[in-house]
Every structure is written in structure tokens, then in C-alpha cells.
Amino acid sequence: MRRVLVANRGEIALRIIRACHEAGVEAVAAYSDADKAARWVELADDSVHIGGSPAGKSYLNADAVLTAAWQSDVDAVHPGYGFLSENAAFARRVAEAGLTFIGPPADVIEKMGDKATARRMAEEAGVPVVPGSGPLNDLAAAEAAAAEVGFPLLVKAAAGGGGRGIRPVASAEELADVLPTAQAEAAAAFGDGTVYLERLLERARHIEVQVLADDHGGVVHAYERDCSVQRRRQKLFEEAPAPGLEREVREAIAEAAVRLARHVGYRGAGTVEFLLADDGSFYFIEMNTRIQVEHPVTECVTGLDLVAEQLRIADGKALSVTQEDIVLDGAAVELRLNAEDPDAGFRPAPGELTRFDLPGGPGVRVDTGFVAGDRISPFYDSMIAKLICWGATRGEALSRARQALAELRVEGVPTTASLHARLLPELAGGPVHTRWLEGWLG
Template identity: 45%
Template sequence: MIHKILIANRGEIAVRVIRACRDLHLKSVAIYTKPDKASLHVRIADEAYEIGEHPMHGYLDAKRIVEVAKHCGADAIHPGYGFLSENYEFAKEVEDAGLIFIGPKADVIRKMGNKNIARYLMRKNGIPVVPGTETLNNETLETIKRYASQIGYPVILKASGGGGGRGIREVHKEADLEGLLDDCKREAKAFFNNDEVFMEKLILNPRHIEFQILGDNYGNIIHLLERDCSIQRRHQKIIEIAPSPTMSENLRKTMGVTAVAAAKAVNYTSVGTVEFLLDDYNNFYFMEMNTRIQVEHGVTEEITGIDLIVRQIRIAAGEILDIEQSDIKSQGFAIEARIVAEDAAKNFTPALGKVTGYYPALGPSVRVDSHLYKDYNIPPFYDSLLAKLMVRSTSYDLAVNKLERALEEFAIEGICTTIPFLLAISRSREFRRGFFDTSYTDRHLPYLREEMKKYKDKANKFSQEDDLKAVVIEAIKRLKEDRAKNE
């Protein structure tokens, strides 16, 4: 049984897990570093413990986190996403301490966290993978050049332990290979402490399709349909849609069966995601498996009615999966837009500061997952995600309409956000028709920038009108005061 859960994370996902704990009548424990003392997850948890002054080290200190969990009497640890969520050594540390790790087993995380091992296991089990190499770190430059020629340019270099868009370099000609290989290794070492790199054929302008997996500890595994995550910038997802607006039922069935087979190949438990690249001819290739809850899990919850965090906890507690594949039906379409602290008009430079006003969108079938509140100071040390806006409707077209309306209503004052950029995407003809792939933002950036200017002009107009109203109100106030004095 689980009675108390320590959340080894911060921000939006920590708040999300705390709320799931409350839904299950479980105690929640937050951890925080000194800059996060005023964060919302610290305020709403049943208990909270500081784990250091350094902004990052505390969230990455596996031993300290386990010590805190044992000290406060927690039965289990939920890793969220990012930080230690896909660190198999952390999962093993939790297991060795006699605590429950809310996620897959440490050995599964180890295998799937290394993209080379994952590719090998998928090929062994008949899962289609992108043509590529094993690790390149022990190969000479000449050998690597020969591999690239055999695969055929363009190719893509990837960090074996990478994720989140880091440790990736596209190579379009041989003259660039050496420099980009060094860049890729350097970034991989800096972000993942592992400079192992491999090479794949670059699939030009694919769609990025991922299937949500759910498995218990007794061999029962199903998928909860797919998400289209093709709207990206620099390999970072911006908007996610469930289900894909252009996928046929036959292809959905084929890819879903393949995703489940991939999960069964490693005896997967808990929630996870099998990610594919889909080309123009409906050929699909295994890309990676994420052994954690995804940022975009909410859109799957919206179309299936299944609370994935609650299911994670129940499976970790030993419950058997009480739903079958035939039970999973899509309840319309859901779209998630990630709102981040960046100035899209200035090449997406990070934006810091104090949130002077926070007005999330509301209305039927509109959901906002966030850790923001008025007067919250955005710290400069962490991921720039501020809020996840999710909408749902009976059709893709109506869902896009609702997304546009919700983005127009959403206001975060005091800092720059990507709301204008997301609003521009929602108004794009190609997006509304479902005609997009991973090259969408690069190809449409000039149009999106023009649309963003319209949003800014409208905002300035409202600001000027508000200023005028304030002047009028102040003038009326003074007239009343003068009249009172004269009387």
C-alpha cells in the first residue's frame, strides 16, 4: 500500500502530482531548493523539505532525496518528468531503499534510456527503426564519414543518452560532419554526462507521432491512442494534438499494435511513450521510448477520460489494469499549447521577471495546468514552461477554434510569453487543416511573425484604451472631490 508520496520534482508537474495524491487521499511531500521556496508546489503539499541552496543540485541529488523520503515516512517517490525521472541509478536507489519508484523498473529505464540499446532491442523484436549506426565514439573520422556516405546525406547525430531536443545535430554535407560531431559530443557531455553519439538517416519533414502506453505489473499492456507532436521548434514540442487529425484508422491500429509490441519487448510497466517518425508514404520508424510521464499527457487524459498520474500511482501500488484495449475510444480531439517564458519576437530569448497579473483561460472543456500565481518571480535556473493550455471539442476544427479563443483570453502580465506565437499558429491555414510536419515552424516563421505583430498591436490598443479610461476615472474623481469641498 502507498500512503505518502514524495514528489522529486518542481513546478507544474509537481503541482499535478500533488493534486492526484489529493484525489486518492494520499499525503504528498514536496522538496525544493532555496530559489524555489515560494513555488506553488511547496505551498500546496502536505509537507515540504528544503534540499539545498543550489538551484539544480538538490533536484539531482538522488541520495539526499531518498534520505528525505525515509525521514518523512514516505512509501513512494514520483519522479515527474525531467531531472532524475529517466535516471536508472535513481530508480535503483529508490528500490534498494525499500521504497516504491512510481515508474518502470530500473533495468527497463537503463535499456530504453540508451538510444543505441533501445534501437538494438527494437530491431531484435521486429520493430522498424531508422537506418543508422551503433555508437561512433570509438570510430575514426574517416570511418564515420564512410558510414554517413553509406546511409546517405542528410544524416542526424544523436546523443545516446539524450532527450528534450538536446544532443542533436543535422548534417547535410560531409564538410560539416567533423565540426557538428564535436558540437554534439560536447553538448551531450554537458547535459547528460555521457558523450556517446550515434548516427541515423535524417527523415526529411516527418510527422512526430507518439503512442501513450499503460502497463501493469502482471503483463497487461495497452495503448491510449496517439498524439501528434509535429509542431516543434529546435526539436522542442510546442503544440500537441490527440488523436492525430490526419491519421487513418488502419494506420492507427498498425502503429498502436507496434507500440504495444515495443513495450512488451522490455516487459514495460507504468506509463510510458513510444515515439515514431512518420513519412509522407505512411512508413513509420521507432525513434525512442520515454520511460516517464510526458509533459503532454493531459491531451490523452482529455480524449480518454483516464487520469494517467492516478493510474501510475495505482499500478505502482500493485493494482491490476482493469481496462482493455477495446475500452479505449477517443472522445473528440484535444490540443495542448505550451506557454513558455520566451520572447518569440526576439528569437525566443528567455524572459524573466515578476508575474504581475495571471488570468488563465476558462470555459467548457478548457484546462490549464500551471504553477503560476500573481506576484510569482520566474527563476532563471529552470525550464521556461509556465503553463499548459488544453482544450477539447468534438472535432479537430472546433478544437482549433476553442484553442484560438482560449489563447486570446489567456493573459500573463509582467513577463514576455509565447502566447502571441501560439495564437499565430492557431490562425494558420495549414495548422487548421492539419497540414503540418516537423518543419512547420521553420517554413512559416515569416507569416507567424507578421501575425504576432497584429496581436501586439491589439494588445497595445487595449493598453491605450485602459490608460484613457484610467485618466477619465481620475478626472471624475477629482471633480467629485472639488465639488465636495465647495459644498
């Protein structure tokens, strides 16, 4: 591999560019009108314009990205996360163009992207799944399935992901009201109105396992992350390893993730997501077939460079590590810094970043694609940075996160930094469940 098109933006684009440079690979930044002067574009070896500012005219436009790859004389495309990263049709077109898609094969993305199919694959691999139904398209079938699954439950888009396309339902009467809306939302968001039902587990934790797989039979896990601090199923704070997890549970979850990855013929970096109940039982919910936003906490506690491993695997090489090489060291937390106003219902707040002083010190890492003077665009996700802190213990990691927040200076746009400052003392008490934050916020 000599030259890679980075088909993304923001901090993950810069993260990929750095990994390419460390591997001796040239990086070409694909950019929209809004991102023409962005830092990651400046730091790439080359750049190529792919369209207008709206994502649909640029980063989500497969034709534009493929044309850019051809124009740039690259031999691989890295999609990052979001946008086209889990689009099986795009991955297939990249391969058909004679290029390397830095991710799993298109058929694996397709199988694991369809939530009903993913459940079936998990069952075949002997991985426990949350009680639920198969794919549904009408109310009569949904009512029959709900009688089997039991209430409360979730109506979930079969083609969904990232916490979107999910509606809670408490009764059969409510199901009749929610189902048409959920199907319409699924069709609008994912182009497919098919849904399925899943039992709603109260007070469950969201645990995900990082896996890596190559084309030489190597499949490993890099332990787990706890992503239970969520608002409307969108993550705000993540940590590794999951606090308070019994060794037997940790091993069982990790082994289940590896088993599933091997069963589906996975290749690259991926994340297997589970719900963990109070009694230690766990259930598969989905697999994200890409690098995750929260991957840095895993890097901090394992010493792995997950993006570098993606590049190695895509280049046909074996993993640089075996399972025995991967050991946990300390604890790490990640705080997502979004350009949102927590005191105004988390309203997105685009605008000029007039001041952006970043913290430092031992164990402190900041991943961002922005500098002071940049404009935060209204066309994309509101995340502007990730604050990652490592410590020999969870307490030390949290203490460093508090100090880092105290050093951070952001002006021009409101951010979630103020919320994190209030959250950290609460999280010091130990693990929380996925509905905790919304209850705490009131």
C-alpha cells in the first residue's frame, strides 16, 4: 500500500493521516466546500475536492468519493467512521474498481449491518442474544412477535446503527401507535422500513469488545469498553476497561466477540456490542464494522495502534500481535467534546472557534481536527474533540480528566465540557447503566 484516500473529516481524518505517515504511506484528504481550509487537509500529502458542504453532496456521495480516488491515483480508501464506512454497496464498488477498502469485506458489512441477520449469525456462533423477533413489516406480525418477546420492548430499525431508529414500547396499545412511526423513521434514515423487536433490559450496561482480524486466520480481542453514559442512545463518555467487571465475565464476553468475528469471516477492526445485566448475563446487540469513535481508550490501556493495524490488515499482512501479547495496563476515559449547549437541550451550536486552548500533561491525549479560528460547520456531527486520559488506576484517570477540563479553554461556541465537569464526580462512584444519565439530567 503506497497511497490512501481518507474519505472522512475532522479528528478521525487527521488520525488516519498520521497513521498513514507513520507507516510510510501517502494520505490524500477528500474534502467538501466547508472543509477546504481544514487542518487535516493541510497536513495530508495531497487533497481532492468531492463536492458541496452538505454530506449528501460530498462525504456521503459514493460517486464523488470514487471519482476522487481515481483522480488521486490511490490504491486504497479508508472510510473512517460514519458516512460511508458501513455502506456495503460502497465497499463493493471500491473493490470492483480494483482498490482496497480498509475495512471488512462487503458481504460481512451487509450481514452485520442488517440487525436481524446479525442476530441470526450470533445465534449460529453460540453468542447469546437479547430475546427478540425476526424482521417485521406489518402490525399483525409485530403484535404476534411482541406477545412472545414480552414488554417492555424496543422497536429497532433492521438496517439501523449508531443508536438511531429505536423506539421504546411499554404495551400492545403503544406498539400500534409507535410501529408506523418507527417504520417511517427507518425508511427515511436507512432506506429500509423493516424493523424488529427486542426485549428492553432495565438498568443494563453497554459493553463493547474491540476485535481485530486478518486474512491469515488471526483473530484477537483488545478487551472491552464501557459506553453506558448515553443520552438518547448517543455516547458521551467511554472508558476501558469496564469498571467492576468480574474476570470470568470479561473473559466470556471477549471470547464471545472473537467467536462471532471468526464465524462471520471478519477482517479488519470491528466492535461487538453487548448489553450486560445486573446478574452478569450478557447479550449481543450489534456489530460495528468500522473503527469506533471511542477507540483511543483501548489504545491507551493496551498499547495498540488500532488504525495502524487496520492498515496492516488491508495491506495483506498478519496482525502485529497475538492474543497473548495484548494485556491491560491501567485505565482510560474519553470525554466527547461537542459543540452543543447542554443548558439548552443540547442544541447544536455551530460557529467560529475563537479560542481553543488544549490541556496537556502525563496521560492526557486530545484528538481533534480543529484549531482556533476554525468554523464549526452546521452540516456535520457536532463533535469537535475527544479528551482521553489514562491513569494507573481508574481514579487517577478520572482525576487527570478533571484537571484537563480545568485547563481547557473553548470560546466562540458552547460545548459539553461544562456537563463533563459536573459528571465526573458522579462517575467516580462506579459503573452506571444506559438510562442513568437521562435520569440524572432530569
